Amino acid sequence: MASEADKVQLEKTNNQIVSEFSKTLEMFSLNKTEAQLFVTLYLHEAPMTLDQMKDALGKSKTAMSYAIRRLQEFNLVERVWQKGVRKDLYEARQDLYKKFMKTYVNRWLESLNLQINNLAGIQEDLDHYPSDQKQLITHKIHEAISFHKSLEEVFSNIKKNDFL
Missing domain, CATH: 1.10.10.10 (Winged helix-like DNA-binding domain superfamily/Winged helix DNA-binding domain)
Known part of the structure; x- marks a missing residue:
């Protein structure tokens, strides 16, 4: 005992x-x-x-x-x-690894999709800016969307290729 x-x-x-x-x-x-x-x-x-x-x-x-x-x-x-x-x-x-990675990847994909949509929405609301500012902001938003889409592609490939 x-x-x-x-x-x-x-x-x-x-x-x-x-x-x-x-x-x-x-x-x-x-x-x-x-x-x-x-x-x-x-x-x-x-x-x-x-x-x-x-x-x-x-x-x-x-x-x-x-x-x-x-x-x-x-x-x-x-x-x-x-x-x-x-x-x-x-x-x-x-099955820890698979469960956590699947949850993690899905949360990233949901978050990235939301951010892309939010950034696109911001871009649509730029009408009241002067054209020179609008062009700069549009460029920055485009860069941010491209960044998010690149991340989305990586996580989609992880999910699609069943690395999980």
Whole structure:
């Protein structure tokens, strides 16, 4: 049977893993709570309830509910059913690389498309500028749109070629 010192050391190591792993996930636009929750679910050997998540992370049930919904939106966790359990249970999906990269690439593509449309909209509203200023602004907007389209092409190729 594990001693109290062993249990403390195990919890310390687990907290370090959650902390370091979640830093990586934050680079994929998850906030700190979402990243920590995902790592906790990923490392946990069984599905967890919101109450278990709350206790594991020391956060409110409301924060856990919000974070789990966001993780579900990104298709990183799923609700699971277990016979005899009345509360909702959640677990992390296991294919990390593919899930995160697919989510990341799709978010980039959505954002780039929005930015391209917004820049084009700004260009359409330039009528009230003097022609010399309008020409300079139009040129800068065209450069910005070209930049965004280049990025869009890269991410589209990643998605199309199934590097994910």
